[in-house]
Amino acid sequence: MRRVVTLLLLLFTAIAARAQWTSLGNMPQPSRQGNGLRFENGQAVAVVTALSPEVIRVRVSPGREGRDHSYAVINRNLGDPGATFSTGAAQSSISTSAIRASIQHAPFRIAFATSAGQSLDEDDVQRGTTISGTAIRVWKRLRDDEHVYALGEKNGPLDKRGWKLGGYSLTMWNSDTFGYDSSTDPIYVSVPFYIVVRKGIAFGIFLDNTFRTNFDIGHQTQGLLSFGAEGGGGALDYYFIYGPEPKKVIERYTALTGRMPLPPLWSLGYHQCRYSYFPESKVRDIARNFRERHIPADVIWLDIHYLDKYKPFTWDRERFPDPAKMISDLRKDGFRVVTIIDPHPKKEVGYAPYDSGLAGDHFVKNPDGSVYEAPVWPSRAEDGLTPDWSHPGRGYSVFPDFSKPAARAWWGGLYADLLNAGVAGIWNDMNEPAVFETPTGTMPLDVRHDNEGSPADHREIHNVYGMLMTRSTYEGLLRLRPNERPFVLSRASFAGGQRYAALWPGDNVSDWTALRQSIPTLLGMGLSGFSFVGVDIGGFAEAPSPELFTRWIQVGVFYPFMRTHTTFGTPDQEPWSYGVEHEALNRRAIELRYQLLPTIYSVMRDSSENGVPAMRPLMLEYPADETTYGMNDQFMFGSDLLIAPVLREAATSRGVYLPAGDWYDYWSGEHYVGPKSITIPVTMASIPIFVRGGAFVFTQPVVQNTGEMPGQPLTVTLFPSAASERWLYEDAGNGFGPSMRRKFSARGNTIEINAPDGSYRPQARSIVISVRTSAKSVSVNGTPLPPADWTAKDGVITIKMPDRFERVQIRID
């Protein structure tokens, strides 16, 4: 035993020496500060504060405390923490009704436990918090049975422990990573937040630090999880968030950092994009094909070739002579248009965004105070259609300083012309920020930013640059069009960015690995607060086979954001580009998306209220079931649909795990009782979906775009279980007007639809109730239904009646 300890000590000393970490050292007895305790020695100030019964903030500032400012956290008033404090010579503690933080003073160590005394998270006894120059890092114990999730937009598996115990070391530094693969890290988005689940009990940790940070999940040292800012500065400012359910951790994390606003209904339809559709005749041709072929779609996207010489807020008038006319014609046909806007106006006198930005002092600066300039897309305008990287770019760009509130307001206003032309939403790309012709791919670390009044260099602003751009866009759109919900898609973002934009994980590759990777990546983003996400369907770089494209669009039905996209010069990547057989399969997949929209909209609405993602790992619904902890190839949409997509080439079957309870095959109605692993046969047409017993699934007939939804019958399908209760949310699909929520419940042979909450009423329509059962008679509100008003076929009872938006009780005997 002595030998082991000595060995461990030696090992630790060796690692510590290499990193030159010095321990935070001893703290004297703390003083009370509000709902917290304040520790101070010559080296650092540490404040531990209870924000609610389940949330405790730890803020360790090397040297003196800096400004308490956050781009991510918008709300620290989470409710009365009801905390009690005890302070002794060696140890202090903060206790709430749910948890207790115990702080050992010398050396300084923190441990979190439940109020019942079950340990949750503990500083490593040896290291605790350490400092090395401007880097600060905390080392925490990582148990073998702890599983680690979230951390934003990441490659690799859902559980960041990996498949073995030597887990991942992940970095937060927004990076433009064209054609990345499953091992690339970091990519475009940084969310320094993770969730630990152990035997069904969950807590989360959010490190509120915008500098380059790193999270080492037992990779460097098995049994230790460490995180901190790699250098540059900032405090070790983190929030410990208790569940115990993992859903509660996300709910509380998004109470701090905000939630996705409910997207406009049209943005939940199918999006068709490519780099780039031009000229106008091509755009019209794409739209016409969708309608003629009866493939539903809501949105066509314009990538950088619509711009005049790649200059933001312009139009290439040769390719698009009359954008307003084109957009209004498309609109009559049920299409909306989204246009790309990058954060790099060209440096060109006479070009309005440059002139007005310069006049307003809105651009990022060099250390000497001059405006920072660098080549990005506008520098490639003279190359013709394909960039010619053999020569340096001509014509540099300047970059709005989105960390300056006045610059955000100015940029947000620049969208006016696009909106006046009828553009429905905005796509913010290149906002890591990406810069050409430099090895780092981004700005020099010493460029200057306003940082909301406390000037800082790029080290501190880099990771929030994209998020603050989307904030500028979102707020600009809302100001310009106050009665519509802004739709913004972004490539880069940071914790809290869910308040402003949907995300897509950039330039993936058209291969099967990338299709499979999309699931854990999007699930991780959902766990990190970003509910409105989807990868490029079909893959961006290279070209998918017909089979891969079809499989991808089948998975894409359940991406909250469903968009096909591909890069410049690749073959056509539209649903009809792969021959008639695949066209039929692709149509069927998109039709399913539109049929499910009433359910999808309700799930997104819930997500906007509680932060729980729409596309979610099984673990989130079944946290006590350890079989779900590492599932990367099946997921849930909402709480009721289990999706087990086909992710392998030439597959003829796939395995599916069904957790405890009743399950139904969505298509055949076959009933299963979990926990159970099954193998199902699949064909090219298969989109395996299993419905949780007790669910009401809300569907509608196929429509060609969301504008056709009003007046369509609503189908409510009950998948029976002992008892059930579900809610349906509806509103006008855009704007901020009234809404309606209705409770559907079932018990025994009675189904009840409650009177609606809220004053919104959809257009007159019928409601179709469908239940997998048999019956001799059906009565509605006590009156027997004439046999003509209901049918029984293949074990399914179907009742059709006008939807009166009143309380209805149905008995099936």
Ligand code: MIG
């Ligand atoms: O330097 O706008 O990820 O979706 O099509 C490439 C052109 C810039 C990168 C985006 C991609 C987009 C492309 N953009």
